[in-house]
Amino acid sequence: MVRMTTLPQDPATAAANQKCLRCHALTTLGYRNAADGLYVNLSVSPAEYHASNHGKLACVKCHTKAFQTFPHSAKLRRKQLVCLDCHKKDRKLLKFQFPGILREFQASVHVQKLGKKFTCFQCHDPHGFKIHARVSRRVAQTVLYDNRICLQCHGNEPAVLLASGKPQPSLDLIHAWLPHTELHWANVRCIDCHTSPSNTGVSHQILPKERAVRDCVRCHSSNSLLLQSLYKFQARQERSRDGFLNATILNQSYVIGATRNYYLNVLSFVVFGLTVAGIAVHAGLRRYFNGKRAAEDEKRRRHGQP
Amino acid sequence: MGSHRRYFYPVWLRLWHGLNAALFLGLIFTGLNLQYASASAANLNFRAAILIHNVCGIALSLNYLAFVALNAATGNGRQYLPRLKSIVGDMLLQARYYLFGIFRGDPHPFETTPQRKFNPLQQVTYLLIMYAVVPGAIITGIGLLAPDILVRQVFGLSGLTLTDLTHTVFGFILSLFLLGHLYLATTGETPTANFKAMLTGWHEDARVPETTRGTNP
């Protein structure tokens, strides 16, 4: 379980939010959009919301106060909310590099292909959003959380068909070339192969499938790509928690080249070198003494001695 | 003392040994490729290396099973059991030979006979290698081949990492063994005698009567 760190919510906000959650906490609150047949989820999990990065905000902070009346007016819906409305202005949020993320996002295959139809909310649910990689101590949890985001659409055939006009190929089939596919999926995020590396923390430039990483060695080597992405935060965290040595020995998981950890590596070279040297010395000595003995034998024979 | 040429290695043993050696080399070669894989180095194609490593590994495991079975069936397995009573002394004796006697041209301290083909040091080494390290490498190898059967966590460490490390260490030990094995094989009557014996099955006796010596240059 991910430990949910609940942000303190002031009582007035909590009471106001409770009014909305009276209906919106129902897990199946939603409808199927008549235009495309897709499900529109209107449900907000109170527990998830409180644990999310936005958890201390009042609902009406983003959704206008006009939503307080029931039934909600049809006009309200027309205005699309945008993350950067808040995130561009607030200085406190500078460290998250939203301008960089925006640039990557706009270069991503999703926006390139789908244009304005594709918004932040296609992937990120603002009511449950959590910067997971930075806070989770376990890589597997981050992987699960992040991959679920992709699978919201890519595990949902009608959604892909509707958005792209092309059928969603079977994920199993197109990844069949990848040995131990299931294991990769449990330990590596989709975006680790499907984005271009960046310095915004988590690259938002999703690449077209032709440009995805297919070269095993990009990860399975000492200079693994993953150390710049998936393991970046973990390594940093563990170094501060467990000290450098432990982190270096323990941290690297099943990436074949990465089991070549530094200390074992040096040790193996030394042992191997010593063995070769030992054999060389022994062989040299044998050769030397054999030669000497052969010479003596020869001498003895020539002198007719037994 | 009987004939100076004695039949040491039956056909099955030579076949097994040959196959084992070939697979061993394949595994070490591809194993190094996997271990030191990198994007830049021009080494064997990573996926081909995995395939060869897997195939050789499975073949070697089957070959190993045949080895164990035939050892039990033919009684050859007894060759690996040292005399427990005098094991320490025997090993010291053999070690002293390798360190000193061999240079002086001393005779081998333990006579090689079809009943007792290995010296005590060989017995102990082979026993450890064939019944501990090789099975260990096979078991960890199977674990890596089917990672879903592995224990997930061992004392907070990933079971996979642990298995992988063990497999690597065992592989390394086996590579060292191969080096030593090849070198010590040259310490026979002549440097190539043991290799020939392994090929033909016939062992040139070290202690042949003086009179017959000249017949076999």
Place this chain on the structure above:
Amino acid sequence: MRKQASAFAKTRIGLAVLVLAALAVGGWLSAKIFYEPAFEWYTGVKNGPLTFNTSVAVTPAEFEKIARELTAQERQDRAEALTRGKKDAFTRKVETDMLMNTASFSSDTGFKHIKYFRDAGILRYEGPGTCLRCHADIPVNHADGTSGRVNTLDDVVNSVHFTFQKRAAGFSTYGYNGKQVNAEGRPIPVGKIDRACGIPGSFTWTGWAALVKSRPASAHGAVVMRSEGCGQCHIGGNYHPATEKMLPFGDVPKSAKEGIDCLICHAQAYDMNEKYVIQDAVGLRWNQDRSLKAAMSVTKPSNKNCLNCHQHNFGGDTYADNSASHHPGYLNPRILHDGAKRGMPFDPKEDVHAAAGVQCLDCHVPEGHLIPRGTKGTDLVANDLPNKVVACENCHTSAPHTKNKLMDVVLNGHVARVACETCHIKQLRHQSVVLRDWVHPTYSPEEGIYIFTDVLQSGKADEGFRYFWYNGNGTFLANALGDNPDKSGRYNPLMDQMTRLTNPAGIEEVRRTAKESFHWSDKQIDDYLKPIVDSLSQLTPEMLEKRRAMIARNIIPVQDLGDSKIYPFKLFNAMMYEDMTNQGPFGAMLLPFDYPTYYETGVSSEAVRVAIQNPMIKRMYQYPFKIYMMDAFMHYFGVDQWSDVYPLADDGTLRNVEPHWMRQYGTLMLNHSIKKDGLLCADCHSSHGLIDFKALGYSAQRIHDLENLPEVKYFKKASSPKAAPVKRL
């Protein structure tokens, strides 16, 4: 010396191997030869070759005549569709006749087996053997997308439709000891074969096939033999159910497999008038339709096939649209019972899915001959595919409402807490039996037999069915388990008697029926009503305390499993004879009735006395069957240990046997007779709504909220038929 010794040892080992092999072969042979007689001796069941006089060979000419008959309607419909445009009626008729009798119309029909039989020269249906000639094995598609082939006969023989029991795990039923049936420990065979329901009593062994003398009014005093028993609805044609499958080893004999009725599920022209009890030299068994005509009409099972039997539980035997009820048997007609356990027919008139032509197998998607019941269930019925989900959501998704956007959102919101059935089953058929008194039968001049008395039949909410939290699991005696998601501990239906009759109109109805049927005094009727309105009054204070403790320890944890929703459940209780030596806080061992005695004399205690002399009932009270099955069975039942004191004393009188109502009403799942339009908001969200929020364990504050939703007013307007369509948001 040593060599000799080792040679000797070797000889000894060889000898031992030889002896063991000989023993194994001998054992196998003797098992083959002696197992069946030994089994028959132990259980008292009989086996014999099964022949059916409906299996008659026809001539090729007759074959063609039957083929024309079978396809006439279909050919005519097709032809008429083509000639519809013709103005002149006579021309239309002539053209239709010509068309429907063309060779291509005759060969291209829905009944493919006509052609197959013709090509193979099959002129007689001999039973499963005829089917297996081509269908020795069949392809099976599994839910996980894999497929394979199975041996057809094995598939059928091991299906619940034949065995009506399972020994494997996969029951959604928990014993009162808190253990899921067969999930741990040594599994025992359970299912409808030994379920404490149906005819009261524990074993179909006593009620498989019976012939009863009746003097119906229509026969003017003459005796008419009538058929009765479980076998009418099961596919075995043997003298007893698949008893063999209840013992640790042994398969049903070959003769029993040859008696399997393939056609009742597959033949569209199956004649239910051939389903009646026949007596031969060996004993009583159920006849079946093995005519070639039936065989020629073979298809995948249609609704009609399923409802041949299952309408019994849905609409009831006498449900007018149940075709089986109009075909009770050419000989010894079956006794049809008014009063269904559920009263929710799967019929176009009553069910929106049936009206839309949805087939049973569309939702209950089979894998070979295994048919899923669904993962939820309160009763102890075996399930062939316990993990296969059969649910509304499979088709309707979790956002099923699409008509009116604003309503949709809120109605879809309910899906998390309220089952579809809760709103979309508003009422059951009136002939839904709530209280059935087996102990005091009433004489029916019309039928000319004594019949159990349904002292209350009702299809109304509260009286006939009520709402409970349900997580998909039930107890050993069919009580829905679940809990209010607030998990406050306020919800305890088994201690709070959420099932008992409280409805004043219902109580009045019981009073009236009892007075009419039994001619009792008011005082007698008051006494009679006591356990009906307060089931727990039948327990001693010690038993009550034990019950409270067992529920807290064993049942509450199961109630808290998973996610619960509010579901409607049919209420059911029955008064039966019980072996009070084997009593626990939830009930006592129920005892069966001998049908002929019961129906002919109306002396229910005598019917019990006769029935329990059945050899297998005796075995239940003996070792080793006690240890093999009864102890475990009774642990689930909430009884510490199975007492082997046989309830029949040496002098032939009943020993410690008493009539009782069950200590809690059973709750039966309701899933069919689905209506298009569900309940309206105010039907529940008001101070006197259908749902008793207090009983469901809500807090006072929450009850107040739920009963006074400010939005209801708005929705009332929106959902009224006169309202203008709501603007889409």
